Amino acid sequence: MTRRENAPGRQGGTGEAATQTRPEPHGRSGRARAWAELLRLPALFSVPGDALAGTAAAGAPPNSRTLLAIGSSLCLYEAGMALNDWADREVDAVERPHRPLPSGRVRPSAALTAACVLTAGGLALAARAGRPALAVAAPLAATVWAYDLTLKHTPAGPVAMAAARGLDLLLGAAATTGRAREALPSAALLGTHTLAVTTVSRQEAQGGSPLAPLAALATTALLTRAVTNRRPDHREAAAHDLPGPRATRPPEPAPGRKAAAHVTTLLAAAYAATTARPYVHAALNPSPPLTQRAVGAGIRATIPLQATLAARSEGPARALLIAALAPLGARFAKKVSVT
Template sequence: MTLRESPCGCRAGAPTNAPEGTSGDTVPRACTDRSHRSRAWAELLRLPALFSVPGDALAGAAATSVPPNSRTLLAIASSLCLYEAGMALNDWADRDVDAVERPHRPLPSGRIRPAAAFTAACALTGAGLALAAGAGRPAIAVAAPLAATVWAYDLGLKHTPAGPVAMGAARGLDLLLGAAATSGSTRPALPSAALLGTHTLAVTTVSRQEAQGGSPLPPLAALATTALLTRLVTRHSARVAGGSGQPIDPGVTGGRRLSIVPGRTRGRGQATVSGRTRGRGQATVSGPAGPPAVLHQGQESGALLTTVLGAAYAATTARPYFHATLNPSPPLTQRAVGSGIRATIPLQAALTARSRGTVTALLIAALAPLGARFAKKVSVT
C-alpha cells in the first residue's frame, strides 16, 4: 500500500494494485471536504485583508505618545473580530446580488450557507465588543459605534451615497479604538483618524464599480486623494529632514511633561536647563530627557522613515489607480481596489512614524509583504 500526506494532514492510502484507471494515492473525501470548507471561509472572510487591521490600533496608540500595552492588544483583537464580522455580514447582505455578478462567491455557490455566515457575523461582533470592554470603558465607548457603523453600512448604507463615508468613518473609529484603549483618550489621534478615514473613503468609492466597471472619475479622484494624503503625512517630516526641525519645547519632550529647574534635576522624567536660552520660547535641554543633538537626530530618523513610508503608500496605489482611470474595466478596477486596501498598511506605518513610533511603524510595515503574499491565494475584494 502506498501512503501519502493529504492536504489536511491525514495519511491516505490505496493498494498499489488498484484497478486500472484509478489513482494509487487517494485522499479521503472528508479531508477534501474539510479543505474546501476552509478555503470557502477564507474567501468569505477575505483573510489576507486582516493584515491591514492591526495597524489601525497601533497608529492610534502612537498618536497618544503612550507605548502599546496589554489594552492595545485587546483593541487589536477587537478590531480583527469586528472587521471579519463586517466581511461575513457583507456577503450575507449581498448574496442575491452576488448570485448574478459573482456566482463563484462562497454563498451563491453553495459552499457556505447564508445562515452560517450570518451567525458568524453575530458571533464575531459579540466577541469584538467583549474584547473592547476588557480594554476599559473608553475602548467600549468607541467600539460600540464602530460595530453599529459596520452593521449600518452592510445592511443599508452600502448602496447609498453615504456608503463610502460610513466606511471611512468605520476605519477612523478603528484607529480611535486603539487610542482609547491605550491611553483612555481619543483627541490626540483625531488627525490620524481623519487621514486614514479619507483614504478608506476613496478606496470604497472606487470599489462601488468593481463588478461592472464604470466612470474613470472615482479612480482619478482616488489618485488625487493619495497625492494629497502623502503630502499631508510627509509635510512636517520634510521640514525636519531638511534641517529646519522644530525647536525643543522646554515644557514637553518625548511625550512627557518636564519641569525646568536651572542647574539640577528634580527627578525622573525632568530636565536640567543650562540657564541660557537660544531664543524666545526655546531652551537647551539636558539630563534624563537627552541632549538636544540626540533628540534632533531622533527627529531626523523618524522624519526620514515617515517620508519613505509615505512614498511607499503612494507607490502602492499610483499605477493601479492610473490604469483604472484610463480603462475603468472590472479587472483593472478590482486591481485598483486591492492595491488601495494593501496601501492602508504603509499609510498606517507612516502615521505611526510621524508620531515618533519608529519601532512600531517598522512592525506595521512588515505586514505589507505578508498581506501581498496571501492576497495571491485569496482575493481581498
C-alpha cells in the first residue's frame, strides 16, 4: 500500500524512472507534474482491485460502501507514497536528485502534510463505510506509517508490505458485508505475491543473489496453481454429500461456473506470464537492471492476480473490470513513472 510496493527497496531507481521524471519548469503545470510524480498516480490503477477482489471473496455484490472502501484505499495508498518520499528525502538527494523533494519542486513539509491529510481522509471514508471497515483501515494505516518510517530497511519490511496489501483486500470485504473472514484466503494469496516482489526489490540497487528471483518464480508458480483450483459451490457440495446414487459421482458444474473457471484460468495464465520471463532473467543475471525489471513485472502482475481472485470467487464480470485497469495503468505509466 505504500510506494515501497512499487519500489520497495528504495535504495535506488530504475533507469526508466530517471528518464521519465526529469524536473519540469516552474508554474502550475510544473507543480502538477511534480505532485503526480510524488504520488505515483499511475500506480493507483492497482488499488481498486483490492477492494473488488475482497468483495468477491466475501460473496457479495459491490455497493456504496464498496466505493467508500476504494476511496479509503486510494487515500491510504497515496499517503504512503508521500510519506515514503518524505522519509527518503536525504537518500534521494544523493541517489535520485531528480525526484520532486530533492529537486525542490515539492517542499518536504508539503509532502508530510499531504501524507497526514490523506491518512485522515482514508480513515474518515472507512468510518463512513462502518465500524468493520474502520477496524481494518486503522491497522492498515498504522502498517503504512510503520513501514515508511521504521520497517522499510529491516527484515520485517517485506512482511509489512504483504500485510498492507492483504489488509487492503480485507477492507473491501469488511466495508461491503461487515465481515472479512471469508476473504482471508484471498488476502493471504495476494499478500504472498507482494511478499515475493518486495523481497526481490531489496536487491534492485546493487544486484545480489539469484535466490530471491528464483523464490519469487516458485511463488508465482504455486500461486498460479492455487488460484486455478476451482472453489466448490456450496450448493454443489451439499448435493454431493447427500446419500444415495448422487453421492457416487461429482456434481456437474453450472454453465456460469464453467465460464468463471475458464476466465480464471486465462487470468491466472496472464499473471504467470507477466512475471515468469523477468524472474528467470533476474535469476540468471541478478544485475540491478534485470532485477528492477523483475520488480516492475511483479508490480504489474498485481492486477491480473486481483482479477483472478475475483473470477474464482464470483464469476468473470468483476474480474474483467479489474483486468481492464491494467492497460490503463500501463498507458499512464509511460508519462509518469510508478517507481
